[in-house]
Amino acid sequence: MTFDPRGDPDGAPDGFPGSLFITGHDRLPYGELPDGDQIAEVSIPVPMTSAIVSDLNQAEFLQPLREVTDRHFDGLDEIPRVALLYLDSPATGPKVHIAFGQHFTPNPPAASHAWFDPNLSSPAMEGPWFLEDLSFYSITGYLLEIPSDWANQYAQGRVVGTGRFRDGGWSGMGPALYAYRPWQDDGAAPPPGSRLEATPLLHYQASDSTTEIVHSLAGYQHPDEWEGAAWLTTEPGASAVLFAGTKGTGDRYWYGYLNALDPARPCVDAAFIGEFPVCRAADGSECPASEQVECDAHTDYRGWWSSRFDAQFLLYDPADLARVAQGEIEPWEPQPYATLDLDEHLFLNPEGVEEEMLGAGDQRRFRIGEVAYDRQNGVLYVLELYADGAQPVVHSWQVQ
Structure with a gap:
């Protein structure tokens, strides 16, 4: 999701100008839905406060869902990850930048970043490109605009931020962020397959290099989810x-299943015991052997679980990221200066959709998704997932 300040020019003068570019239903593998993750543009109705989802104002399509990637990302359909950023740069004019990934790195590796024109009927996609030799898991989850003055001073003019968090810490044990510039000096797009330079701004240690919880986000858990970002x-x-997501905050977290009889108790996948620590306490220590068992009654949805989740914003000081960019501190050293809990503002799956997959109550996963920022008016838009049946609801916050 991304905000276009020039979108919906004929919309009502209601204080919420512009539009949002969004993606449709994710692709599904094995030919089930190969053309998912299409792009659309929708209006922004006046936000309102209500405890009843059906009372909310509804967005309308300004441009219908379309396949805009010219099939360059074909095959990336196993739990896809897609990020969008509208950016009107003097060098290129208005473009929608896209990052496209999936759950596992493809073999051979695939280029992940591109751009297209906001006119979805004639998108003229350029790319895709690699970012140096960076991990697919660290760069394909979210995109953000870096203020040009900051980028010129600290990041060689690279005004697009990209990153991702991959559960299990494969991307690094916390959100990652890199700066890049996807155009040449004359404003033209690089040739497809180019490897673009990138400046690290934030990157915690990845779990493929250690079994310990070190050089990580404070309070890190493997089930964490960081789905959106904005400067x-x-x-x-x-x-x-800002990073937005669903944070594991429970006393225990584990790789395995939701325990149907006692959701707060670990239910690990016994096949992985001994391969890596499958259960940890909140302080990062391993669970006792008595807790590293596969329960008899569990759901079929294997993955990382915590005994509690909370929707959160993390807020970082850009001065800390500047020190990383200048090589003064390591990319894993910055920590958030504030954390905001959002659950009191959310609907939290009122219809009980897909609870075996999502979890319920304290163990509800996937609470919020992407964010978009209207910088001129200081409005932050945040997707709440599964708030209107299987559909999301967009929340708005005024940034002051």
Whole structure:
């Protein structure tokens, strides 16, 4: 999801100008839905407060769902990851930048980043490109605009931020962020398959290099989910880098299944005991052997679980990321200066959709998704997943 300040020019003068570019239903593997993750543009109705989803104002399509990637990302359909960013750069004019990934790195590796024109009936996609030799798991989850003054001072003019968090810490044990510039000096797109330079701004240690919880986000858990990011600025000059997601906050977290009889108790996948630590306490220590068992009654949805999740914003000081960009500190050293809990503002799956997959109550996963930022008006848009049946709801926050 991304905000277009020039979108919906004929919309009502209601204080919420512009539009949102969004993606449709994810692709599904094995030919079940090979043409998912199409792109559409929707209007932004006036936000309202209600405890009843059906009372909310509804967005309307300005451009219907379309396949815009010219089949360059074919085959990336196993739990796809797609990020969008509208950016009107003087060098290129208005473009929608896209990052496209999936759950596992393809073999051979696939280029992950591109751009297309906002006119979805004639998108003229350029790319895709690689970002150096960076891990697929660290760069294909979210995109953000980096303020040009900051980018020129600290990141060689690279004004697009990209990153991802991959559960299990495969991307690094916390959100990652890199800066890149996807155009040449004359504003033209690089040739497809090019490897673009990138500046690291945030990258915690990945779990494929250690079995310990070290050089990580404070309070890190393997089931964490960081799905969206935005570089916030205000007219008085304040700024912060925000990551949005669903944080594992329970006393225990484990790789395996939801325990249907006692969801707060671990239910590990016994096949992986001994291959890696399948169960940990919140402090990162391994669970006792008595807890590393596969329960008799569990769901079929294997993955990382925590005994509790919370929807959260993480806020980082851009000055810390500047120190990383300048080589003064390591990419794993910055920590959030604030954490905001969002659950009191969410609907939290009122229809009980797919609870075996999502979890329920304290163990509800996948609470929020992508974010988009209207910098001029200071409005942050955030997707709440599975809020209207299987469909999302967009929340808005005023940034001050």
